[in-house]
Amino acid sequence: MSQSPYLSHDITRTERADGTYLLTSNTPLGTVVDKTTDWLDKWAAETPDALFIAERSGPGWREMSYAETQEQTRAMAGGLLGLGLTSETPILIISGNSVDHALLTLAAQYVGIPTVPVAEQYALIPPARVQLDYVAGLVKPGAVFAEDGDALAEVLERDCFAGMRKLTSQGGPSGSVTLAELTAKGGDITEAARAVGPESVAKILMTSGSTSSPKGVLTTHRMMCTNQTQIAQALPFLTAKPPVIVDWLPWNHVFGGSHNFNMILANGGSLYVDGGKPVPALVGKTIENLRLQTGTVTFNVPVGFAKLRDVMRDDKELRRAYFQDLDMLFYAGASLPQDVWTDLEDMAREVRGDMPLFTSSWGLTETAPATLLQHEPTHRSGVIGVPLPGIEVKLIPDEDKRCEVRVRGPNIFDGYFADPVKTADSFDEDGFFLTGDAMKFVDFDTPNLGLLFDGRISEDFKLMTGTWVRAANLRLEVLAALGPHAADLVITGADRSEIGVLIVPSQSLRDAEGVTEDNGALIVPGLADVLVKALSNATAGSSTRIARALVMAEPPQLTDGEITAKGNLNLRKIQTRRADLLERLYSDDDAATILIPKG
Known part of the structure; x- marks a missing residue:
């Protein structure tokens, strides 16, 4: 398409008697499904043969359609119930993104078993395994999943996993159960699936721990389903044409695992798991994958876009493939250097004569995550946009109009796992979540131009x-x-x-x-x-x-x-x-x- 359709910014800024500002979208929140598996059931019925997820396998891809995914995850869900797992016994996932990781996650969500994905480095780097001890001690899972059970057998036999079910894709210590074995066992999931609703916990996501010990964010179906409705309202091209992404962003993080994964699932799109990363040892794998498959939407962090820019400068064919069907480039994690923005824009215009929507957003693990989104075109980096439908943003300004940010809405979490004190301390008297971030208006007199991220107040x-x-x-x-x-x-x-x-x-x-x-x-x-x-x-x-x-x-x-x-x-x-x-x-x-x- 020559121009990605988008919703124009339309917000109201109200100055309150106490000097704070309240920002709200003038677009009412649309219809929200009850649970994430409603999306899978919808597309398995409407587009059963469409590709949902794929990962590299030899020279090509291991592919799963929506119908195949639904069939396997429902059967696997019955197997999980047969192991005695419930909403009180989460599954700790210690391996990275993969088709099996996705199947296990959706199977658990069908029957109300929370998953707890953690960084794969915790298992792969021996001195970092103390982090697994910490997380296991906090959430007390009933099972732990490692893709390669033989490679991680030593990890699975750590004391912190004693007495737990060991789930693998292959191999593992004695007593391990493979996902294929779970799927073959199956079982009736009707009653358990019926009990899952908007307030059921789908995942416990660990915060980064950049300022304190990691905390477990109770992530409900309501939070994630609401967020996809909000995003689709702001970016209607997502519903007009099923999106395709080739994505490496890790699923233990809310950006990759909730924002991107659910965007594909909610809109009947296709997700190609990229085993590469924007680091010297792995960026070549990303380039190889992009030579095989490109997307209609692309997500990355600034350093990833910079490395991709450097490669595409000397590769005309990759430039053409990358930009020709692209509807949106989306960066997160930090402000994108303006020179990288400009170079990518020049390449896009060379290939197609125009620029796809180049944008960013703002959110936290506690907000599921998208809360502010720049959903109309801008020509500068660093703008994070305006509130999405259904969200209230409270801004507490200082003398320079730099504002502390607090948020309230149906995509915001209700509390941390097993930490009522921290939960109580995280909300103000009006029920707004204290994010700890600061922002400024792009132009104070024109609030529809959006906000700029201005640092962490906790770091000041x-x-x-x-x-x-x-x-x-x-x-x-x-x-x-x-x-x-x-x-x-x-x-x-x-x-x-x-x-x-x-x-x-x-x-x-x-x-x-x-x-x-x-x-x-x-x-x-x-x-x-x-x-x-x-x-x-x-x-x-x-x-x-x-x-x-x-x-x-x-x-x-x-x-x-x-x-x-x-x-x-x-x-x-x-x-x-x-x-x-x-x-x-x-x-x-x-x-x-x-x-x-x-x-």
């Missing part, structure tokens, strides 16, 4: 002078200024007189000539001059000026909780675990500390 801190530092935004500015030298960084300075930065060095910086290690810090010849120039020019003013820097020798560790399952830095954990480096950073006499004079 005060200097000893009383000056507030907006660390999330400053981190992005400093990363851009440091360019190829920094893989990531931590902004420091809470209750100190100056802002500092702990730098996670890039590989090229580690490999620079003459680099030495000094008790956990790196000393890089010539780096001081580079940082002084970059940082003194990049920031100014007491709330943004970087006064000192130190390069960490050891990268942040997933196994020690310094990196979350989503790949984000746990800023508090890093500063706590590396308190000695933090103290050295604020010592003017330490050889590893680089002092940045005022520009």
Whole structure:
């Protein structure tokens, strides 16, 4: 299509007596199905032979139609009931995206058994397996699923899984049950399926744990079904033509597992599981998959779009295949660099003469997730849009009209698993969820232009002078200024007189000539001059000026909780675990500390 149809922004902003703003969509919420499996039943009846899901198998794909998926998941659901699993005995899923993962998830949803998908790194990286101990101890599952039971036999026999049913696609320790065996056993699911409704828990999704221990978000059918109605109302092309995606985004995260997976299921589309990722070792697999199959909708994180842009620059045929039928490009996770946006737009116009909808959204695990969506065209990165139908957004502004964001609506969760205190602390007196995020209007006088993400309030801190530092935004500015030298960084300075930065060095910086290690810090010849120039020019003013820097020798560790399952830095954990480096950073006499004079 030459232009993807979309719903124009139409919201109302009301200023309340207490000075807060309330944003609402003027589009009423449409009809919402009761449970996710209603979608599967619908498409199995209306388009039984249409492809639902596929994954690579040899030179081609292992494919499942809607009718095949319905038949197998209903039979598998009977097998799960035969194992004695119920709504009180969740299934912990420790393997990544796959056809079998999808079948098990839908089978469990048919009969009201929650699934708990976790990052596959927790099982694959031995030191990270303590995270499995934590999650298992929290949710007390009745079964655990590992795709390759032989490869993960040692994991399945951990103490945290003692007494649980072991489910696999193949192999496993003694007593394991394969999904094929479950499906063959079958069983009557009528009564159990009838008991599942909008308030039934479909999944328990773990939060990232970037600021505290991971929490279990009770995710109901209502939340996920409502969210797909909201998205389809804003993006009606999804219902006009069944969407097709080739997607790698992990299902233990709400973006891949609830937003993208359910978008395909709700609209009768096709999902090709991409075993690649936007990292050097796996991006080639994504490119290989895209040479075999492209989509009508594409989802990615900024670094993924950047890597894809780099490949398509020199590959005209891939450019043509990628853009010719594309209705939407959707980025999430961080603001997309404007140069990547511009390059992709130029490529699209070269191929087709126009630009598909290029957009982003905002939401959290607790919001199922889409709550704000930029659903009309814009030409700039970073805009996250306006409230979707049925959602109320409360904005609490400061003197600069930067607003704390709180939300209320039928896609918002009711509470955390087994944590009534945290649940109570997460809602205000009006029942709005306290997101901890901050936003600004693109143009305060024109609210329909939408909102811009403006950092995490929980990451902000005060200097000893009383000056507030907006660390999330400053981190992005400093990363851009440091360019190829920094893989990531931590902004420091809470209750100190100056802002500092702990730098996670890039590989090229580690490999620079003459680099030495000094008790956990790196000393890089010539780096001081580079940082002084970059940082003194990049920031100014007491709330943004970087006064000192130190390069960490050891990268942040997933196994020690310094990196979350989503790949984000746990800023508090890093500063706590590396308190000695933090103290050295604020010592003017330490050889590893680089002092940045005022520009």
